[in-house]
Amino acid sequence: MEYFLAFLFGGLMCLVGQILLDQWKLSPSHVMSIFVVVGVILGGLGVYDEFIELAGVGAILPITSIGYSLLNGALIGASEFGVNGLTFGMFHLTSIAITSTILFAFIAAIIFNPKG
Secondary structure (H helix, E strand, O other): OHHHHHHHHHHHHHHHHHHHHHHOOOOHHHHHHHHHHHHHHHHHHOHHHHHHHHHOHHHHOOOHHHHHHHHHHHHHHHHHHHHHHHHHHHHHHHHHHHHHHHHHHHHHHHHOOOOO
């Protein structure tokens, strides 16, 4: 059941993203930004924690979890270091994801040639 719920949540996220791309003619950058903001909003409301408990990796893997992690890191940093800890905490939790994204994008840019 855990695999099914993870697949269902991830699939629903993909479905929403595809609808945003096709029906509203948004660019992929806009859709990713929307998902990050939705992750922050759901995390702030405490709803995203329920999604993680229910769907597991299906809720942790999509781009919405980056927004959720940014929010949690900022809150932890603010509780430890005050207002100055907002930025530190925000990037402390997400530094691995950001670093690996930059590294893999660099490797892909070296290996593959652009179409245009």
